[in-house]
Amino acid sequence: MGKAGGSFQLFHLIIFQSLRHNPCHVPPFFTDNRIHPLSELGTNSARARSRLALKNLLVPPKLYTLNNSVPVPTDAEVLDVPTEGISDSPTTLPKGFLPDGGYKTLSLRGLYLSAPYLHDGGVAIKAGSLKVKPDGSFTVTDPSGLGLAGTLSVGQSADSASSLRALLDRELRDRVVAANQANPALKRDNLDGTGHHFYVDRAAGFTPAQQTDLINFLLALDDDPGQI
Structure with missing residues (x-):
């Protein structure tokens, strides 16, 4: 330059x-x-609030190890995806969503x-x-x-x-x-x-x-x- x-x-x-x-x-x-709460952004709440319904559908996130072939074999090793710093537990919404919803930057x-x-x-x-x-x-x-x-x-x-x-x-x-x-x-x-x-x-x-x-x-x- x-x-x-x-x-x-x-x-x-x-x-x-x-x-x-x-x-x-x-x-x-x-x-x-990061996900920022509605109280910080002040944007329209409709879409943010609609995602709150997902909290009852969440399961612990999993990931196959990267050395697997496709199709993935039935005995493939499965890893837990860490959620520390993102959500309070593997089955809760990311921080910033609760309690009223939020949007990712x-x-x-x-x-x-x-x-x-x-x-x-x-x-x-x-x-x-x-x-x-x-x-x-x-x-x-x-x-x-x-x-x-x-x-x-x-x-x-x-x-x-x-x-x-x-x-x-x-x-x-x-x-x-x-x-x-x-x-x-x-x-x-x-x-x-x-x-x-x-x-x-x-x-x-x-x-x-x-x-x-x-x-x-x-x-x-x-x-x-x-x-x-």
């Missing part, structure tokens, strides 16, 4: 590491691989192709719905493209950069959530894009340019994040 590339990477890493939610998205995988790698965002996929904006100015500030030019109601529900893809901006900007997120909640089908299915209130906007002390820089940094994270 040349000098210019190194400066670019350092600049964006400094921005990223200044964010409050960085402990959940630590490099190099940009996830702590998603990796930030590959965000350029994984829109819409959040665990319910509710943070979505159609391409062309925002006009971003040179200083990083933006205006909504097409309100009909906000939320799932203006994207996947009508066969339109969610734009990664615009959807990330809705994830990071509280005022834009409020408009996305309002668009989702105004749609009866989305409301019935608990697809609203609420929660995860870790914002990078003016109210949090960041400039529009810094918000845009962070979005560009996040979009650049792929399977080789060291070569940004």
Whole structure:
């Protein structure tokens, strides 16, 4: 990497590491691989709560030794999979699920192709719905493209950069959530894009340019994040 590339990477890493939610998205995988409770995330509870029913179906996890052939012989050695640090016992849900449910931290790698965002996929904006100015500030030019109601529900893809901006900007997120909640089908299915209130906007002390820089940094994270 040349000098210019190194400066670019350092600049964006400094921005990223200044964010409050960085402990959940630590490099190099940009996830702590932990389940966080709903009380911490504030996201829609429907999917998290639905997983609580699994607690009555759990059995101790087992694993065949890796030296077995396929099909696995009837006398193959079976190992107990350790759950220490993950759950209180081999037949209880992972920590973070109880008592009200939770969600696992998603990796930030590959965000350029994984829109819409959040665990319910509710943070979505159609391409062309925002006009971003040179200083990083933006205006909504097409309100009909906000939320799932203006994207996947009508066969339109969610734009990664615009959807990330809705994830990071509280005022834009409020408009996305309002668009989702105004749609009866989305409301019935608990697809609203609420929660995860870790914002990078003016109210949090960041400039529009810094918000845009962070979005560009996040979009650049792929399977080789060291070569940004």
